[in-house]
Amino acid sequence: MPECVPGTDLSLRAHSQIIHMERYSKILTKRKREIVLLRGKGCAYRKCPFCDYHLDSCSDEAANYTLNCKVLEQVTGEFGDLEIINSGSVFELDHDTLEHIREVCRRKKISTIHFESHYLYRERIPALRQLFDGFNLKLKLGLETFDRDFREGILKKGIPDSDPQVISRHFEEANFLFGIRGQSASSMERDILLGLRYFERICINIMCPNTTGIMPDSDVISIFMDDLYPKYRDDERIDILIENTDFGVGD
Numbered sequence: 001m002p003e004c005v006p007g008t009d010l011s012l013r014a015h016s017q018i019i020h021m022e023r024y025s026k027i028l029t030k031r032k033r034e035i036v037l038l039r040g041k042g043c044a045y046r047k048c049p050f051c052d053y054h055l056d057s058c059s060d061e062a063a064n065y066t067l068n069c070k071v072l073e074q075v076t077g078e079f080g081d082l083e084i085i086n087s088g089s090v091f092e093l094d095h096d097t098l099e100h101i102r103e104v105c106r107r108k109k110i111s112t113i114h115f116e117s118h119y120l121y122r123e124r125i126p127a128l129r130q131l132f133d134g135f136n137l138k139l140k141l142g143l144e145t146f147d148r149d150f151r152e153g154i155l156k157k158g159i160p161d162s163d164p165q166v167i168s169r170h171f172e173e174a175n176f177l178f179g180i181r182g183q184s185a186s187s188m189e190r191d192i193l194l195g196l197r198y199f200e201r202i203c204i205n206i207m208c209p210n211t212t213g214i215m216p217d218s219d220v221i222s223i224f225m226d227d228l229y230p231k232y233r234d235d236e237r238i239d240i241l242i243e244n245t246d247f248g249v250g251d
C-alpha cells in the first residue's frame with residue numbers, strides 16, 4: 001500500500017497512527033450499510049478546534065487513489081448502501097477516486113451512497129448529484145448543533161446561517177457533537193428534535209479525547225447517557241457513536 005510521505009501532510013506520529021487505521025466496515029444495526037474511510041487531500045476548512053480527523057490526508061493524489069482503490073475492493077454491495085467518509089469533505093477526494101466509486105457502485109448494484117461535506121461546498125452539491133446521476137445520494141453535513149452562538153463561538157464550524165430550513169437545504173443527513181462544556185439536556189434534545197425534523201437521519205457523536213485542546217465534559221456526557229440515550233437509542237433514524245470508532249473505521 002503506498003503511503004503518504006511523513007513530513008508532508010502528517011507528523012510522523014500521526015502518520016504511524018493513520019496507516020494502521022481500519023478503512024472498511026459494515027454497520028449492522030439500524031440502517032445496514034457498508035462504510036469506507038477513504039483518503040483525500042485534506043480538509044480545506046481545518047478550523048474546528050475539536051477535530052484532528054483532518055490529519056488523515058495526503059497531497060499525493062496518485063497515492064490516495066491507489067489506497068482508495070484497495071479499500072473499495074472490499075466493498076461487496078450486500079446492502080445496496082455504502083457510506084463514504086474521508087476525514088473531510090467528498091470534494092477533497094481526487095477525480096479518479098470519484099470515478100472509481102461510481103464504477104464500483106454500479107458493478108456491485110449499490111443504489112444509495114452517503115458522502116460528507118462541509119457547508120462551504122454546498123453550492124457544488126447539485127453538480128455532484130449530477131455526476132452520480134442514477135444513484136440515491138445522501139449528503140451528510142457536519143452541523144454539530146443548531147445553536148448558532150455555540151456552533152460558531154465555540155466550535156468555529158463556519159456555518160453562517162441560523163434557519164434550519166436554509167441549513168438543511170442541500171443535505172439529507174447531519175452529524176451532531178455532544179459532550180462539550182456548555183451543552184445541556186435541553187440544548188441536546190432541541191438538536192435531536194430539530195435534526196429529526198429537518199434531516200432524514202442524524203448521527204450523534206459523543207466527544208472523545210483526541211489530540212486537540214477540547215476535552216470531553218464528563219458531566220455533559222452523563223446527562224446525555226442518563227436523560228437522552230435511553231429515549232433515543234432505538235430510533236431508527238439516529239446513529240449514536242459513543243466512541244468515534246463505533247462504525248468500525250478509524251483508529
Ligand code: SF4
Pocket residue numbers: 043044045046047048051052053054087088089118142
Ligand atoms: S470537523 Fe470536518 S470541517 Fe472541521 S476541521 Fe474536522 S474535518 Fe474539517
